[in-house]
Amino acid sequence: xxxxxxxxxxxxxxxxxxxxxxxxxxxxxxxxxxxxxxxxxxxxxxxxxxxxxxxxxxxxxxxxxxxxxxxxxxxxxxxxxxxxxxxxxxxxxxxxxxxxxxxxxxxxxxxxxxxxxxxxxxxxxxxxxxxxxxxxxxxxxxxxxxxxxxxxxxxxxxxxxxxxxxxxxxxxxxxxxxxxxxxxxxxxxxxxxxxxxxxxxxxxxxxxxxxxxxxxxxxxxxxxxxxxxxxxxxxxxxxxxxxxxxxxxxxxxxxxxxxxxxxxxxxxxxxxxxxxxxxxxxxxxxxxxxxxxxxxxxxxxxxxxxxxxxxxxxxxxxxxxxxxxxxxxxxxxxxxxxxxxxxxxxxxxxxxxxxxxxxxxxxxxxx
Amino acid sequence: xxxxxxxxxxxxxxxxxxxxxxxxxxxxxxxxxxxxxxxxxxxxxxxxxxxxxxxxxxxxxxxxxxxxxxxxxxxxxxxxxxxxxxxxxxxxxxxxxxxxxxxxxxxxxxxxxxxxxxxxxxxxxxxxxxxxxxxxxxxxxxxxxxxxxxxxxxxxxxxxxxxxxxxxxxxxxxxxxxxxxxxxxxxxxxxxxxxxxxxxxxxxxxxxxxxxxxxxxxxxxxxxxxxxxxxxxxxxxxxxxxxxxxxxxxxxxxxxxxxxxxxxxxxxxxxxxxxxxxxxxxxxxxxxxxxxxxxxxxxxxxxxxxxxxxxxxxxxxxxxxxxxxxxxxxxxxxxxxxxxxxxxxxxxxxxxxxx
Numbered sequence: 001x002x003x004x005x006x007x008x009x010x011x012x013x014x015x016x017x018x019x020x021x022x023x024x025x026x027x028x029x030x031x032x033x034x035x036x037x038x039x040x041x042x043x044x045x046x047x048x049x050x051x052x053x054x055x056x057x058x059x060x061x062x063x064x065x066x067x068x069x070x071x072x073x074x075x076x077x078x079x080x081x082x083x084x085x086x087x088x089x090x091x092x093x094x095x096x097x098x099x100x101x102x103x104x105x106x107x108x109x110x111x112x113x114x115x116x117x118x119x120x121x122x123x124x125x126x127x128x129x130x131x132x133x134x135x136x137x138x139x140x141x142x143x144x145x146x147x148x149x150x151x152x153x154x155x156x157x158x159x160x161x162x163x164x165x166x167x168x169x170x171x172x173x174x175x176x177x178x179x180x181x182x183x184x185x186x187x188x189x190x191x192x193x194x195x196x197x198x199x200x201x202x203x204x205x206x207x208x209x210x211x212x213x214x215x216x217x218x219x220x221x222x223x224x225x226x227x228x229x230x231x232x233x234x235x236x237x238x239x240x241x242x243x244x245x246x247x248x249x250x251x252x253x254x255x256x257x258x259x260x261x262x263x264x265x266x267x268x269x270x271x272x273x274x275x276x277x278x279x280x281x282x283x284x285x286x287x288x289x290x291x292x293x294x295x296x297x298x299x300x301x302x303x304x305x306x307x308x309x310x311x312x313x314x315x316x317x318x319x320x321x322x323x324x325x326x327x328x329x330x331x332x333x334x335x336x337x338x339x340x341x342x343x344x345x346x347x348x349x350x351x352x353x354x355x356x357x358x359x360x361x362x363x364x365x366x367x
Numbered sequence: 368x369x370x371x372x373x374x375x376x377x378x379x380x381x382x383x384x385x386x387x388x389x390x391x392x393x394x395x396x397x398x399x400x401x402x403x404x405x406x407x408x409x410x411x412x413x414x415x416x417x418x419x420x421x422x423x424x425x426x427x428x429x430x431x432x433x434x435x436x437x438x439x440x441x442x443x444x445x446x447x448x449x450x451x452x453x454x455x456x457x458x459x460x461x462x463x464x465x466x467x468x469x470x471x472x473x474x475x476x477x478x479x480x481x482x483x484x485x486x487x488x489x490x491x492x493x494x495x496x497x498x499x500x501x502x503x504x505x506x507x508x509x510x511x512x513x514x515x516x517x518x519x520x521x522x523x524x525x526x527x528x529x530x531x532x533x534x535x536x537x538x539x540x541x542x543x544x545x546x547x548x549x550x551x552x553x554x555x556x557x558x559x560x561x562x563x564x565x566x567x568x569x570x571x572x573x574x575x576x577x578x579x580x581x582x583x584x585x586x587x588x589x590x591x592x593x594x595x596x597x598x599x600x601x602x603x604x605x606x607x608x609x610x611x612x613x614x615x616x617x618x619x620x621x622x623x624x625x626x627x628x629x630x631x632x633x634x635x636x637x638x639x640x641x642x643x644x645x646x647x648x649x650x651x652x653x654x655x656x657x658x659x660x661x662x663x664x665x666x667x668x669x670x671x672x673x674x675x676x677x678x679x680x681x682x683x684x685x686x687x688x689x690x691x692x693x694x695x696x697x698x699x700x701x702x703x704x705x706x707x708x709x710x711x712x713x714x715x716x717x718x719x720x721x722x
Contacts, residue, residue, distance in 0.1 A: 010631075010703040036647070043649075045706025094394075107390040116571055116646075222704070338400050339387050348647045358708040 007221035008044075016226035017049045023233050027053035029185060030232055031178070031321050033171060034192035035062035035349025036220050042358040044222045054233065057184075057321040060174050060277065061192050062349040063139040064091045065319060068273040069307040071167045072097040075136045076105055078165065078300050085111040085128070087121035088136035089143075091347045096340055098308040118143075118150035118164075125154065125162035134296045135164040142194045144168040144285055145259035148266035151287070151294050165296040166287060169272055171195050172203050173283035177320075179211040184322050188232040190218040190225070193247040198263075200255030204243045212241045219247040266291050275343060276309075276316025310335075313342035318351050325352040332360055382408040398609030399652075399713030403617070422621045423543055424466040424604065427536065437472035439463060440531040446524045448491065450569040452561070452580030456498030458656060459528040461585045462607070464506045468590040469603040469659065471541045472534030474506055479513040479530055484523035495526065506585050508532070539594040544621035546601040552668040553626060553688040554661040556589065556681040557582065558634035559611055563654035564642050579638045584657030589678040598671045599664035606655040609713055612698065613652065614660055615688075616712040619696035628688040628710060631703040651700075652713045662690065 032038060038058040041047055047056050060066055076097045079086040086102070093102045093112065106112040111131070115121050118135055125133035137147040147164060154162040171192060178184055191204060196217045204215045214235035218228030228246045235242060245251055263285070272284025287295050309315075312330050317323035325331055325344065335341040337353055344350035383405065394401045411419050418426035425439030443459045464474040479499065483492065503510060540546065561582040568579065586605060593600050602622070604614045611633065619626050635643075635650045643650050657680055663671045668686050675684035691699075698710040 008703070013704050043708055044702055044704065045708055046704075048706045049704060103392045103394065104390065107392045116573065338404075357711050360709055360711070 007219070007223040009223060012223045013049070013226060016223065016230055020054065020226065020230050020233060021051050023230065023237055024051050024054055025237060027055070028187045028233060028236050029055045029057060030188050030190060030229060031057050031059045031186045032190040032218070032225070032228075033059040033061040033175065034194065034220070035065070035347065035351065035354075036194070037061070037190060037192065037218065037225060038351050039349060039354045039358075040220050040222065040225060042354045045358075046222055046225055049226075050229065054229065056229075057186065057324075058318070058351040058354075059178070059189075059321060060274065060319040061140065061171065061195075062319070062344060062347050062351070063143070063169070064095045064347045065315065065343040065350050066169060066174075066274040066277065067092075067095065067138045067167050067343070068275050069097060069309060070273070070305050071165065073305045073307055074297070074300075074302055075165055076100065076102065077302050077305075078134050078296060079105045079110040079112050080108070081132075081300065083132050084300070085113060085124065085131045085133045086136055087113050087115045087124065087133060089138065090114045091349070092136060092138060094340065094346045095343045096310075096346070098306070118146045119153060122150050122154045122157070122159055122162055125159050126157070129161055131161060132299065133162050134300075135162070136167070137164050138167045140169060140171055140192070140195050141198045141263070144267065145198060145256075145262050148262045151266050151291055152262070154294060155291060163294050163296040163299045164287070166267075166285060168267070168285040169274065170269065170283050170285065172207060173280045174274065174277070175204075175207055175215075176211075177277070177280050179207070179213060181320060181322070184320055186213065186321060187236055188214040188216065190228040190232065191215050193217055193219040193224070193251055196245075196247070196251040196255065198256050198259045200260075201243050201245055201251065201253050208241050208243050214241050215243045217243070217245045217247045217251050219250065274319070276313075276319050278316075310341040315342035315344050315352075318344055325355040328352070332356060382412060397713070398607065398613050398654075402609075403712065421543060421545070422617065423470060425470040425472070425532075425534075427470065427541060435536050437467055437470045437534045437536055438531065439466040439470065440529065441466060442527060442529040444524060444527050445566060447566075447569055448495065448525050450581055451565045451578055453583035453656070454495060454498050455526065455528055456495035457502045458583060459530045460499055460502035460506060460508070461583060462656065463530040463532040464508055464534075465586045465590075465605045465659070467532045467534035468587040469542070469605050470534070470536075471539060471591075471594055471600075471603070472536045473591060474508040474532055474534045474587060476511040476533045477503065477508050477530050479510045480528070481513070481515045482523055482527040482529075483515065483517045484525055485517055485520040487525050492526065495528075502585070506587055537591055537594050539600070542594065542600045542603045544602050544618055547618065547622035547624060547662050547690055548601065549624065549690050549692050550665050551601050551662050551690040552665050552686050553615070553628070553690065554663060554668070554671055554675070554684055555606075555611060555633065555658060555687045556586075556661070556675055556684040557658050558636050558639070558683060559606070559655060559658065560635055560639040560643065560650040560653035562656040563608075563610070564639045566654070568642070573642070579636065579642075582655055582657035584680045586657065586659050586680065589675055589681040590659060590661075592674050592678070593661060593663075593671055596670070596674045598667045598674065600661060600671075601664065602662045603659055605659040608654045610650070610652040610654060611658075611660070612649070612710050613712055615698045615710065616696070618660070618662070619698055622690075623696060624693050625691040625695070625697045625699065626688055627691055627699045627701060630700045632685055632687045634683060634685070651710060665689075
């Protein structure tokens with residue numbers, strides 16, 4: 001795809017690095033929000049190209065990482081039920097719950113399936129009316145519209161054997177929580193381009209002003225990421241704190257109005273726990289009035305879940321940018337992608353997995 | 368064996384942690400780290416003699432004192448049975464005979480084991496048998512023995528195929544990991560990831576504007592041409608489910624070396640790259656069925672490339688890296704920007720990401 005190659009061009013990367021070097025006069029700490037950005041930074045070694053004082057810390061934008069453990073335990077219980085077919089995205093299968101993961105339930109005979117689109121789960125429910133098909137819907141504003149569409153489709157088609165365990169979360173409340181935390185000093189954000197494709201950039205204006213932090217909407221390729229870093233540093237050096245769009249080829253200020261309308265129709269914001277972080281006000285999406293009948297929690301009432309995190313896992317600190325994956329005593333030893341103890345070691349977007357995968361031996365860190 | 372290694376029932380303790388994996392998961396078959404651990408700790412450690420411990424694609428054995436034969440086996444469980452660019456029958460012939468060629472042997476005979484699921488349309492079976500015949504004719508190998516089993520509906524994915532291949536070594540030093548040495552060049556014979564993406568697209572009915580075909584192909588002729596053409600071939604390895612990254616990691620581990628991969632020299636078809644971007648896959652880990660890695664003496668790179676470019680299936684061969692020093696096995700990826708990263712063994716199956 002030319003689209004990709006163009007934004008990996010080595011000459012463009014070198015000239016952006018030169019521009020960053022000539023702009024920066026003092027140390028700055030930038031947080032990239034999305035785990036996809038974290039992985040690209042480590043995979044392409046972009047942090048190795050930046051001047052010593054420019055530090056990138058990794059944000060909470062890994063959907064499987066922030067899915068509360070209670071929700072995963074609930075999915076595990078549902079998946080083990082003989083009448084249920086649990087559909088979810090691939091990454092979710094290996095995220096550890098209190099005792100096990102979905103892949104283990106599947107190996108024991110649970111009907112767990114990977115879907116590529118939430119609508120596939122509705123189709124499956126239609127084709128298998130004798131099964132209770134449950135969509136375990138996780139993700140940020142990027143994937144929530146597809147879940148909304150699936151639920152709307154199921155409602156319109158009277159697909160009564162379909163339900164959804166909705167664990168969608170919203171990015172701006174998490175950014176607010178990070179900026180307000182006393183133990184994390186972030187000078188600027190690289191906001192997640194894909195999220196802004198849906199939601200637009202308006203939601204960040206108040207956040208940037210209130211906390212005096214530049215927020216630059218940034219893409220996922222090396223050239224995109226370095227352009228985001230450059231724009232953030234230019235603002236910081238000039239004492240500005242604006243919302244800026246460095247990903248204009250994809251993101252429009254108003255986002256995608258159709259998708260936003262769909263979200264508003266099907267979901268309402270609620271307080272939601274983020275794994276390792278705690279409850280953040282109005283940071284999650286839950287089914288609204290007319291659609292509440294599709295909530296899997298209602299179909300499969302579960303008396304009591306006693307969730308238990310690994311006591312030494314520092315995922316919460318990693319997700320807030322307070323610590324690096326390599327600060328964890330479990331990293332690379334007891335906790336590896338083969339045998340993850342915390343969610344960030346699982347996902348193709350988790351920060352611990354990125355460090356394990358791209359840095360472990362090259363840096364002499366970890367196992 | 369010490370007493371502590373014996374469980375309550377008097378059996379040796381399972382070498383895989385039963386606490387972590389009380390049951391086999393799909394990741395144990397995905398060609399990544401878990402597959403490697405299973406093979407290494409359970410099969411090789413328990414069953415292995417010298418051949419198995421060499422961890423090559425097949426084994427060279429002496430039969431009755433009259434020269435060596437090479438033997439290899441593989442089982443094929445692809446779903447769907449037919450996919451763009453191939454089918455399970457062709458795969459079962461090419462895959463196993465490619466492994467023989469990677470061991471420096473010309474394929475002579477194949478066994479064919481079929482596990483059929485009750486209800487499989489007879490016409491589907493017939494088409495696969497025809498595909499097997501056509502593939503055998505192309506490779507120049509014969510099915511000499513076989514076995515058929517039928518399992519109840521729901522206990523097989525239409526059909527599973529096992530083939531065991533026997534081949535005769537060509538007159539050249541046997542390519543094997545132990546011959547790899549620092550300074551050797553690493554050649555890859557074409558672009559990566561077509562098979563994995565073609566099968567995924569067919570299975571999941573992904574809507575792709577430009578359909579991608581599997582790279583499924585016989586590699587026997589180009590591989591043997593290298594050996595018979597006088598190139599000092601240290602080792603050959605065809606790329607299968609774990610992709611180039613897993614193959615290089617396995618080779619690095621078997622040979623006890625670090626290797627370096629120039630990532631910008633690795634070719635990936637635009638459609639494959641597009642689908643990978645979409646799903647969060649790394650093409651270095653996506654399956655291939657018509658590509659191989661040749662590790663050759665540095666002074667023979669040009670001759671090797673010249674020979675490979677005579678065959679359509681390897682016409683796009685390029686040198687993509689080199690063997691560094693002996694030491695702890697590691698694959699280092701070097702980007703176009705001069706930065707480096709570890710190209711690790713995949714931990715489980717590549718699973719599609721969420722956003």
